[in-house]
Amino acid sequence: MFNLIKQNKFAFSLLFISVLLMGLGYIYKELMDQLYNRNNHVFVHTILELFSVVLCFAISLYGWKAYEDAKSKTFLYLPFIFLGIGILDLFHFMTYPGMPFFITEGSLEKTGWFWILARGTASIGLFYLTIPKKSPIIITNRKWVFTFTILMLSIMISMVYRFEKELPVLIINDFGPTILKNILEYLLSLLLLLALLNTLIKYRKTKRTSDLELVFAFSLLFFSEITLTIYHNISDLYVVIGHLIKAFGYSFILKAFFFSRLQLTFQQKLETEKDLKTTQVLLQSFFYHTPDSITIMDNQGKILKTNQGFERVYGWKEEEVIGQYFPDIMPDLRENIDYVLAEVSSGKNLIAYETTRHRKDGSRILINMTISPIKNDQGEVIQIAAISRDITLQKQAERKLLEMERELKETIRRQQGVTFKFIKREGQFIHTICDGELLYKLGLRPELIVGKSLDEHPVKEIAVALKNYYEQAWFGQEVTFELTLFQRVCVITLKPIMVEDEVIEVIGSCIDITQLKRTEELLQKSEKLAVVGELAAGLAHEIRNPLTTLKGFTQLIEYEQGRANREYIRLMLSELDRIEMITNEFMAVAKPQAVKYQEEDLISLVKQTVNFYIPQTLLKNIHINEDYNTKYSRIICDGNQLKQVFINLIKNAIEAMPKGGSLYISVQNTETNYLQVKIRDTGVGVSKEILPRLGEPFYTLKEKGTGLGLMVSYRIIESHQGTIQFESVENEGTTVIITLPILKPMLVK
Template identity: 40%
Template sequence: MIIREFFINLSIFSFLVSLALFTRVFVIHRTFKYCHLFGGLYAGIIAAILMFFPNTYNAWIFDLRAAPFILSFVYFGRTAGWITTIFICVNIAYHFMGGNQWVLGEILFFGTALLFTVFKTYFKNLDPIKSVFLYMGGFIGVHIFLFTFFSSLKISIAFEITRLLCLSIGLLISIFLMEAYQKLYRLTQNLSKLNQSLEESKQELKETVHEQQGGIFKFKKENKGYIHTLCDGQFYSKCGVSPEQVVGKDLKTLDSSVIPSHLIPRLLEFYQQAWEGQEVTFELPWPNENTFIFISLRPIKREGKVVEVVGSAIDITERKKMEEELRTTKERLESFIRHNTDAIIIFDLEGHILQVNTAYEKMLGWSIHEIVGEKLPCVPEFLIDRSNVTIQKIISGESITTKLETVRQRKDGSLFEISLTLSPILDSKGNVIFLSAIYRDISERKQIEKELKQLHQQLKESEMKYRVLFEQSPDAVYLVELNEDRYPTRLLEVNPVGCKRFGYSREDLLSMPFSDIVPQNSTMLIKIIEKIREGKRSFTLQNEFVFKKTGKKINTEFSVRMFILNGKEVLLLISRDITERLKTETLLRKSEKLAVVGQLAAAIAHEVNNPLTAMKGFMQLLKLTENENNQRYIDIVLSEMERIKSITNEFITIAKPQAVKIQLNDLHMLLKQATALLQSQATINNIQFRTEFESAVPLITCERNQLKQVFINILKNAIEAMSIGGEVLIQVNKLDDHRVCIRFIDQGCGIPKERIPYLGEPFYSIKEKGIGLGLMICYKIVEAHQGKIVIESEMNKGTIVDVILPT
């Protein structure tokens, strides 16, 4: 009875386990993330099912639920094991709630689950078969412990042996199924991967053969014919030959579009040599005369007998072209070396000459036969060490190509200058095997360079001189570009004086349009353009020029010259400030006038004094015989004669140089004496003199009488200008350490502004009875003392006369 029940349980257990394995193998092919959880769930279901088919032995009931419980922990882990434990405990509570042993059953499986968790933690790398027996022993041990110490029922040894035997058989069957599945699954997977890899390799090989640059074909001999068994590769595809046109076909029966008929006898000959065991290589024009292929035939032998021949074909058309180009290049290179005008030398790493060209013979004097094998005989002794260092640098790779200028020695011992280019000659691995040198005779060039250098130096010095003249010129110099209409467009160059006058920097002037620099309505610009358009290429103009930015007016003289520069018409303008020159010319005219006045004054004084003396004498005689009737007339005549004499004395003063006595004088004293002389005249005209002297005014060096005459003349003019009376203020101030100013301020009628510039000229007077000589004499005296007179005046308000003298 127990055996039948056991086999029922075992069959159900085996079926359920097999069902899971079948589903895994044939239904669920992929491994998903929560596979172990589903394993624990399925093991719990199996355990629950097995509890419905228990075994009975001596009134003890047992089943195989422990088998899925153990397998769940072993194969699916702790989480899955606990899921199975929960299923079992729930079913125990369901089946045995009314009995006395259900609590022990719950404790048994919960306790065993805790023990299995410890096993899984510390024996996680243990083999599954060993783990099963370890876990089974743990389960039996916990079962015996609980039912021995905590149950009133006594378990017989026979029951335990039976229980252990049944559990062991169930576990062994399940382990066998699980391990067989694992082995079979791995074997199946490996076999599948191997087949897939094989298919991929075959496909890859096929694709490789198809995609390779050349072409592969095979053939074997059958019935005295050569049958092709393979034909593939990009070479055939590019030529329009498909494998179907060749595979399975005899060489003799191939279509002429594949193999031209005239090539078949030659190919048969090569095929036969290969079938006899020879490795054959040959070139062939195919598929046309312009394309060349290289074919290699290699026999495949088995037991010393040729069973098949493998052939490869590659397109060598480009290689043939390259060979032809290399041959052509070689010929050109040899021709270049042979006919080059520079000497070309090829020598080994020790300096022994291997080859030279014809130019070397002509340049250095050695013949080819004399020089080959010699060790650089053209290098002078004093340059041997330096030459060896340069060669070693190229050999070691420090320098790729060296270019320098040096000297070499001819066969007759003379030295000459050369330009040397030294380069390495490399093999296919990049190693230096030879050296090449190119000599170019630069003796003539060096001589020309020397002459050019001297000429350049001279030009540089000349340019520097002209640049200094240009920069340091006191005149403004402008170089102006003209357009097609001969109108100025821009400045090409300007010197510092020109920049200063326009008020811009040189960079600003050269970047500005000409119309922004010079006003278009400028009189000077209009005159220059008119002269140019009249065809004049060199001329000079004078006019007043107004500068646009500063508004300053300058009397200028423009020297204009037109010429061609770099294919364009340009103007060279030299602008000279002639303001001082015009002043000088004015002064010169004044001087000439003064000279004429002096000469005229001397003549007049001489001519007037002679009759005046006689008249004065006769008038004095008449005075002795005077009577009351003519006394008044005689006094009037004598008074007028004295006036004429004073006038002639002033003429003489102008004409004759006076003896000057220069010494230190006190201005205060001189002004006091001058005012004292004119005090009576001032009182008559209701005029007062008031003086203001600054303290610490130094003494001045002067001729006191001349300076007193200046003060008297100025004060007389002030008195005569103040017809209604008033005050004349005299101020003495120290301007600086070297100058003092004597200022006369009157309250007279004033002088018109337009007449002030003409004051001091001979015979120019604004007074009704003046002769225009007094103020001129004042100017002359003050200028002789290296001073100056400055006059300011305003109509009906008065005049200020400043006499500035050096201390």
């Protein structure tokens, strides 16, 4: 029991005080009974009720005003609850027996029901206001709440007047309140008691004085309800005491809401003044210590105040310029100061205006200036503020930076390869730099790559090929690899840049090594040719001497022998001729004969070669298609050597079509002053693996071939400063493309 009292000592203390007050009230009542004059009851009752009505209207008006500052449910409903209480209390005392005529004669029936309706509005409304509320305000327009309040009041007042005689009796004079009235009073007292408990719980959490005052208010209203259940006559002293306690209860409610709000207002004012003072100190500190120049002028440009930055920027001290006109110390501004002042005085701002000005010592500086109006509460421009910043060094640095950036971009663009950088962001490789001459040769441009991810690369095949290497480089590995891009062999190197063992970006370079590869291949072919030449010279020399002897004696045998052995001898001579032809080819490889360059018609040379093979093509069912679409076909060449090349190539084409087919031969001009000869067959074709080896010595697909024919053809075309290329698809045919310069002087080999 003692622990319970200790834990809730405040509640028990309040209960003890309440009981004590009731006891004192009873003693006071006994004393007052001796002095109380019942003839003055109506007057006293009227005064107390008027006081209560005024308090209700005051609370209502204050709640209406407070809602504008604190958008809470309490201040939303508070004015309408006490507006209803005040109006119902007004009807209660105006219909009290003994009062002057008010709509109808006063009666216990009307005044009793107006009393119960007023107390019910108070108890239900105050209980609702003390319930903890977590949901936000749904109704923001108070007109709807006001309309509802007036509507409910009209209904209740009309019901009392309309059904006055039919309503249950609440008060019987000389007998006091009926059982129904007391039951209603007790129910309303219970609601007030619950409101009291809710407020106590809230007070234990907040410890606010306003909540404690509400506790007293609800206690007094509770005692008022109880007091008005024990009188015997409406002129009884208990009625006066009950009305007096009720008036005190409303006073505490007004004090709780009004004075707590007033205290909060004073507190907010102190905090505002403190914040204002702090802001003023900060503004003064900013004004005097900022490195920028700040000048305060009137609307005519007269200087009122400057800061230390003004002296740093312009060289003038504050005492030297106060009272002077800004254009007088800044003659550069004189030509447009009137226009600037007029614009700013009209409320406009001149922001980030860059111009050149003179310092006190005459030196020129570049200034970034902002001129703004200073307005009063009515929006009128009363002063002008000019903020200036010396940006001379900044602009010089920016120009140098732009020049360096331009030089860097120009250097990157003019280098023969491609230089690029990329970073990894959100799982994507983003290119930050990509430029170089090779980029344009590949048909690309920086804007197609820079700022975009690898997945957005215009050539998807390149993106797929690079992604794995990019991943390796981003993990810190330096990567070098070869990649074929648009028939160009490129070497790409990726070097990661690391900061604190973390890759922040990767720099890459791409170099075209196609010509280097071709040179390497030519060098390998030259080495092979040198070896073949030496081998051919030795073999030809060793074979020719015994070959001459064999051929001579075989011819003698043919002359002396009969017909029986002549067929064998003929076969032997044929094979000896073939051996002699091979030795001659060896000699041509080892020691080419001197050539004679002169002007020739390329079409004529091609036609002579084609005419030589017409009989053979007819026998093998091969159809020849010729197309000579040229404006000029004269070249400098050795005609016999070129015819040898055409003979070798046409012969190979015919042999590739054992079952017949079509042979297409064309001569046409190119856009670069070259003639192009194409020989295309519809034969068996050559696989892609074999194409690169065509022209190598002793490499042939023929059963009895030596591979020296194509090798010699390559050497002849190269000596004419031309090129020879092969394109082939298996089972579809082969195309040979020979390119020769038009009338280009040649060096005799």
